[in-house]
Amino acid sequence: xxxxxxxxxxxxxxIFGQITTMDHEQLVICHDQPTGxxxxxGIHNTTLGPALGGTRMWPYASESEAITDVLRLxxxxxxxxxxxxxxxxxxxxxxxxxxxxxxxxxxxRFGRFVExxxxxxxxxxxxxxxxxxxxxxxxxxxxxxxxxxxKGGAGDPSPVxxxxxxxxxxxxxxxxxxxxxxxxxxxxxxxxxxxxxxxxEYLVKEGAEVLVTDIFExxxxxxxxxxxxxxxxxxxxxxxxxxxxxxxxxxATINDETIDRLKCAVIAGGANNQLQDETKHGKLLLEKGIVxxxxxxINAGGVINVGAEYLGGYNREIxxxxxEKIYDTCLSILQKSEDEKIPAQQAAIAAAQERINAIGRVxxxx
Numbered sequence: 001x002x003x004x005x006x007x008x009x010x011x012x013x014x015i016f017g018q019i020t021t022m023d024h025e026q027l028v029i030c031h032d033q034p035t036g037x038x039x040x041x042g043i044h045n046t047t048l049g050p051a052l053g054g055t056r057m058w059p060y061a062s063e064s065e066a067i068t069d070v071l072r073l074x075x076x077x078x079x080x081x082x083x084x085x086x087x088x089x090x091x092x093x094x095x096x097x098x099x100x101x102x103x104x105x106x107x108x109r110f111g112r113f114v115e116x117x118x119x120x121x122x123x124x125x126x127x128x129x130x131x132x133x134x135x136x137x138x139x140x141x142x143x144x145x146x147x148x149x150x151k152g153g154a155g156d157p158s159p160v161x162x163x164x165x166x167x168x169x170x171x172x173x174x175x176x177x178x179x180x181x182x183x184x185x186x187x188x189x190x191x192x193x194x195x196x197x198x199x200x201e202y203l204v205k206e207g208a209e210v211l212v213t214d215i216f217e218x219x220x221x222x223x224x225x226x227x228x229x230x231x232x233x234x235x236x237x238x239x240x241x242x243x244x245x246x247x248x249x250x251x252a253t254i255n256d257e258t259i260d261r262l263k264c265a266v267i268a269g270g271a272n273n274q275l276q277d278e279t280k281h282g283k284l285l286l287e288k289g290i291v292x293x294x295x296x297x298i299n300a301g302g303v304i305n306v307g308a309e310y311l312g313g314y315n316r317e318i319x320x321x322x323x324e325k326i327y328d329t330c331l332s333i334l335q336k337s338e339d340e341k342i343p344a345q346q347a348a349i350a351a352a353q354e355r356i357n358a359i360g361r362v363x364x365x366x
Contacts, residue, residue, distance in 0.1 A: 015027065015067060018067065018068070018071055019042075019071060022044070022071055022072075022075050023044070023045070023075075024042060024043065024044050024045075024071060024074065024075070025043045025044065025045060025046060026041075026042075026043040026120070027040065027041070027042055027043075027067070027070070027071070028040065028041040028042075028043070028113070028117065028121075030110065030113040032109045034105075034109075035103075035105050035106045035109045036097070036101055036106065037095065037106055037109050037110055038095070038096040038097060039055075039093060039094065039095045039096065039110055039113065040066055040067060040070045040093065040094050040096075041070070041091065041092075041093045041113070041114070041117070041121055042070040042071050042073065042074030042075075042091060042092050042093070043074065043089075043090075043091045043117075043120055043121055044071075044074040044075045044077065044078045044089070044090040044091060044092075045078040045089045045090050045356060046089035046120060047089060047356050047359060047360045047363070048081060048082060048086070048087050048088055048089050048355075048356060048359055049086075049087040049088040049089050050088060050089060050091075050119055050120060050121065050122050050143070051074070051077070051078075051088070051089040051090055051091025051120060051121045051122065052077070052081065052086075052088040052089070052090075052091060052121075052122040052123075052124070052145070052303060052306070052307060052310065053073065053074055053077035053090060053091040053092035053093070053121075053122075053123070053124070053126075053303070054092065054093070054123065054124040054125050054126030054129065054146070054302075054306075055092075055093040055094070055095060055110070055123045055124070055125070055126055055129050055137075056073075056092075056093075056094050056095070056126035056127035056128060056129060057094070057095040057096075057097065057099050057102065057127070057128040057129055058094065058095075058096070058127060058128065059096070059097060059098050060094070060096050063096070066094050066096050069094055070092055070093065070094045072251075072272075072273050073092035073094070073272055073273065074090050074091050074092035075090060076090070076092075076272055076273060076295070076296040077089075077090035077091060077092055077296075077303070078090025078352070078356065079296045079297075079348065079349055079352035079353075080296040080297070080299070080300045080303055080352075081300075081303060081307070082352035082353075082355045082356050083296070083297050083300065083329060083348065083351060083352045083355070084300040084303065084304050084307075084322075084326075085322070085325075086303065086304065086307050087311075088122075088303075088307055091120075091121045091122070092126075093110075093114075093121070093123055095110065099128040102133060104136050107133055107136035107137050108136050108137070108139055108140045109140075110137060111136065111137035111138065111139060111140030111141045111144070112140045112141070114137065114140070114141045114143055114144065115140055115141035115142075115143065117143070119143050121143065122143045122144065122145060122310055123137065123141075123143065123144050123145075124144065124145045124146035124157070124302075124303075124306040125146045125157075127193075127250070131146055131147060131148040131153065131155060131156055132148065134146050134147050134148075134153070135147060135148065135151060138151075145306040145307070145309045145310035146306045146309065147309070153309055154305055154306065154308065154309040154314050154316070154319075156194065157301070157302035157303075157305040157306050158193075158194035158195050158197075158198055158302065159198050160301035160302055160304065160305040160319060160320065160323055161195045161198075161270060161299055161300075161301040161302035161305075162194075162195050162196075162197075162198030162199040162201075162202065162270065162301070163198075163202070163301050163320060163323055163324075164298055164299060164300055164301030164302075164304070164323045164326045165195065165199050165246070165248075165268065165269060165270045165298050165299055165301070166199060166202040166203070167298070167323065167324055167326045167327040167330070168268050168293045168297060168298025168299075168326050168327070168330045169182070169187075169244060169246065169266070169268035169269075169293065169298070170182060170327060171293065171298075171326075171327045171328075171330035171331045171334065172244075172266045172267075172268045172291045172292075172293040172330065172334065173185065173243075173244065173266060173268075174331065175291050175331065175334045175335075175338075176265045176266045176291040177243075177265070180327075181206070182203060182206045182207070182208045182244075183206055183207035183208065184207060184208070184209065185208045185209065185243040185244060186208070186209045186211070186240075186241070186242045186243045186244070187203055187208050187209065187210050187211070187242060187243060187244040187245075187246055188211045188212075188213070188232075188237050188240050188242045188244070188245050188246065188264075189203070189210060189211070189212045189213070189229070189246045189248055189269070190213055190214075190234075190237050190245070190246065190247045190248060190249055190253065190269070190271075191213075191214055191247065191248035191249030191250075191269075191270075191271065192212055192213075192214045192216075192219055192220055192223040192248075193214075193219075193248065193249070195248055195270040195299070195302075196212070196214075196223075196246075196248035196249070196270065197223050197227075199246065199248060199270060200212060200223065200227045200229050201227055203229075204227050204228055204229060209230075210227070210228075210229040210230070211229065211230050211231075211232050211237075211240060211242065212224055212227075212229045212230070212231055212232070213231065213232050213233065213234045213236070213237050214234065214249070215234050215249075238258045238261040238262055239261050239263070240263065241263050242263065242264050243264060243265055243266065244264055244265070244266040244267070244268060245262060245264040245266070245267045245268075245269070246267075246268055246269035246270070247267070247269035247270075247271040247274050247295075248269045248270040248271055249271055250271060251271050251272050251273030251274055251276075251295075252273060252274070252275070252276040253271065253274060253276075254267065254274050254275050254276060254281050254285070255275075255276035255277075255281065256276070259281060259284055259285070259288075262288075262290070264290065265289075265290060265291060266290065266291045266292075266293070267285065267290055267291070267292045267293065268292075268293035268298060269295065269299075270295070270298075270299045271295060271299075272295055272296070272299065273295065274295045275345060278345050278346075279343075279346075282343030282344070282345040282346060283343050285343065285344075286337070286341075286342070286343045286344075291334060291344070292343070292344045292345065293330055293334070293344070294333065294344055294345050294348040294349075296348070296352075297326065297329060297330055297333060297348050298326055298330055300323070300326060301319075301323040301326070304319055304322050304323050305319050305323075308322075332351075333347050333348045333351060334347075336350075336351070
């Protein structure tokens with residue numbers, strides 16, 4: 001295991017430069033030849049507590065792409081946990097490779113790497129990782145959450161994540177349309193994974209006109225059939241006339257190629273890192289008059305759920321009550337964006353950083 005810390009000498013364009021630019025504390029490179037494990041753990045900030053964030057597995061095109069992803073995701077977790085009012089810092093892990101590589105030895109070896117960090121990082125499930133995978137990881141470390149209910153965990157956090165996105169979407173609708181009702185609104189949902197599927201159920205139940213897309217055709221057909229949503233070709237999502245665009249797959253879908261094609265008043269979805277360039281594209285959305293609900297703000301339901309499990313005394317009703325507060329937090333951030341004439345992403349980061357700094361000062365005081 002190779003550790004790279006932010007205190008190392010910085011060179012422009014280097015890994016050290018990246019972790020310093022984004023204010024990371026640590027980047028851990030994990031490799032195990034017998035199992036084929038290649039993983040990265042990014043620890044962004046532990047001021048509020050241990051860095052909690054899920055592990056995703058993806059066949060990244062390059063190691064550079066994986067590093068960029070883990071650094072962006074772990075930074076987002078710091079802001080997500082801070083805005084959610086959790087006493088947890090931000091971290092994330094990515095495993096490089098085809099999810100089919102997963103087996104008991106592979107996952108337990110990853111668990112050993114997590115354990116070696118002594119509690120600085122707490123893992124959970126993310127893209128291509130399941131609660132059952134967490135069981136194997138938990139055989140080697142106690143710094144894991146998101147376990148199945150039969151194992152004493154809180155189970156799949158996706159329903160709670162979707163509920164938070166739903167609350168954030170309603171808040172954004174309130175800002176854009178003057179009412180938080182989604183009845184009759186035309187909403188395009190990109191990605192019908194666990195979070196997307198549960199979100200679609202909320203939207204259909206409220207009477208929205210829901211259009212759904214996904215790169216996996218069979219999954220798309222199944223969700224459309226089960227929910228009554230209308231399936232569309234993945235290539236058409238950015239050109240639809242819609243009230244709300246809900247990205248719920250991978251990130252960076254708001255970029256130079258798509259932003260001028262979008263015909264919507266609101267963007268609110270469950271995907272992480274939706275803005276490819278948070279400064280440039282956040283500003284462009286502001287200029288276009290599109291209300292953007294920052295992803296790390298409204299998709300925090302999942303981490304609220306697994307955080308409550310990890311800290312003990314899990315109560316599902318209280319978790320949903322805490323997640324419901326995303327509505328008010330989102331309205332507050334959108335108002336700050338309007339009042340200060342700054343992108344919503346910038347307003348949300350500032351609010352999260354303010355809490356991190358304030359608690360940091362508390363911990364330094366006597």
